[in-house]
Amino acid sequence: MLHIEHKSKKPIYQQIYEQLKQDILEGKIPVGTRITSTRALAKELNIGRNTVENSYAQLALEGYITSKAGSGYVVNNTQFDLDQSVTKRVTMNKVPMAASGHKTQNIRYSFQYGSLDAASFPYKLWRQCMTEVLDGQHAQKVHREGDVQGDRDLRIQLMKYLYLSRGVNCKPEQIIICSGTQSALEILIRLFPYGEKKVALEEPCYNGVSVIFQRNEFEILSIPVHEDGIGLTELVTSPARIVYIAPSHQFPMGAVMPIHKRMEMLRWAQEYDNLIIEDDYDSEFRYNGRPIPALQSIDRYERVVYVGTFSKALSPGLRMAYMILPTWLLSAYQERFIGYQCTVPLIEQKILARFMADGHWEKHVRRLCLSQKKKHDILIHAIHQNMGSKVRIYGHQAGLHILLEFLDGQQEDELIRKALECKIKVCAASPFWLNKRNYKNNALILGYGMISETDIPKAVEILSRAWFS
Structure with missing residues (x-):
């Protein structure tokens, strides 16, 4: 059970983060456990949901928990490798991982943002x-x-x-x-x-x-x-x-x-x-x-x-x-x-x-820019062709990603789930809003740095059928 000291100089989100981190390290929260949802914990502690989300975001950033589509946050296993005694305790108490039915190695097309295909490195x-x-x-x-x-x-x-x-x-x-x-x-x-x-x-x-x-x-x-x-x-x-x-x-x-x-x-x-x-x-x-x-x-x-x-x-x-x-x-x-x-x-x-x-850097950048522009143009064309007026595109003409807003009421979690069922990875937009009340929960981020030009049209066609059929 979490204890919040409201008179402490330490921010509440940090108190939650530190207590959950300690419980995970000590095996009190076993690997694979789905932790309390942000909404439920905020209600239980009588605090703002944003405070809980900030705590969970930090735990996820450091690798203690992972957000699973349709399952909330679950406890990871990797952090116990540094302490065999802790690993032993956790293994004894281990419960089955919350079933998402989708493993990373089963992803066929990835629209992960922020990275390039390894083949692009010189x-x-x-x-x-x-x-x-x-x-x-x-x-x-x-x-x-x-x-x-x-x-x-x-x-x-x-x-x-x-x-x-x-x-x-x-x-x-x-x-x-x-x-x-x-x-x-x-x-x-x-x-x-x-x-x-x-x-x-x-x-x-x-x-x-x-x-x-x-x-x-x-x-x-x-x-x-x-x-x-x-x-x-x-x-x-x-x-x-x-x-x-x-x-x-x-x-x-x-x-x-x-x-x-x-x-x-x-x-x-x-x-x-x-x-x-x-x-x-x-x-x-x-x-x-x-x-x-x-x-x-x-x-x-x-x-x-x-x-x-x-x-x-x-x-x-x-x-x-x-x-x-x-x-x-x-x-x-x-x-x-x-x-x-x-x-x-x-x-x-x-x-x-x-x-x-x-002189290699400038030549490398020029080559990259040309190749990413091709993928950008193919992606934008494929979205217009398959999804038309059902979505709005933000952030095109630059970078390595776009933000796709859905105009017919589709929700982020459901969109991600349907994409994963088709073995396609897309990325949530929700982590980037400081105040979740400002977010309509109807957008995704599609990066195109790691997917090939030839795969983009097919992947978008599959997504369109999954999301709008």
Whole structure:
């Protein structure tokens, strides 16, 4: 039974998370058990459902539980491998896994978002660069701790590339190499220059960001996303000192912020001495005209922290991202991170620096963009052809996914279940809404990075029959 201490300084969602995590680790909640639904637990504890959902989201993110279509959340087994004594207790008390009838290996077509097909990785060129980096003439350079901000050669290559491709203005000293976007945000939070910890997030937004701010005890102010990006009127009237946005391709809605609104955002930040975090997570993938210049490129007040990643165009497995700090935050960074080490292996940084210096990166991005545009166009055509006016498409013309809204009352869980029965994986949109009451529960995310061009029409045809017949 969960015990909530309302007078504690620790947020309620964190109390729930910690108690459930402990019960799972100790085997008190056996593997395969379906845990109490968010609605039932919220009612039992007399708290908001969003609080429970935040707790479950964190447990799912860390791998303790998994959301099963039609079954809610069930307890995973993988986390017990590190402790044999715990594993033994859990095995003795094990109950059958809630039957979903669908195993990952049975998936025929996957519309998983956020990743590319493994075949798109430039294996030959990467091995070539690795051989050059580890050659006897240069090998000594990788056998050292390196700079806390990341390899300088890589930062120089990034500076050049971002200026040409995104208009970003910076010096190598402003760039910090990080092991993912979440790692960049953890660093930035330690540099937070304001007393009140209030952050504005887009509604909906990438849940990997909301988790970081929640765990660092920020008050999250959800600001609705309109067709032209985050609601500026709502933002200006909020008490937020920092805002996290993806102005060039909002996730998951795909909104693009026009130039006049970008200027207004910068004026807001300058006038109120606030900070903007610009996440440019998939800027390479633009299918209609040239990529839009980054917000940072027109920032004359140094109010923008720019965050980017190599996960989309290379591989999430590299765990490599970067952050560009305004110069006025550099002294705070140098003071608070003295003695730290960069969290990205130096060898991988050196390989990527060589990959970029030899011109492979830009060629790789161009090839990828062409191939993903073809898949994007095929997917949009197939949806129009098979589903017509029954759905609305958001976020096309860029990125690696679309959001599909269903207009005839179909619900997310049922749509996912029917897709799985056809051995097709689609992704829920619900995790990206901070306030679930703002979500109509009638949308899915379809990524096309991992599915082949030839499979898309057939998969969409099957889905259409399953959803609308």
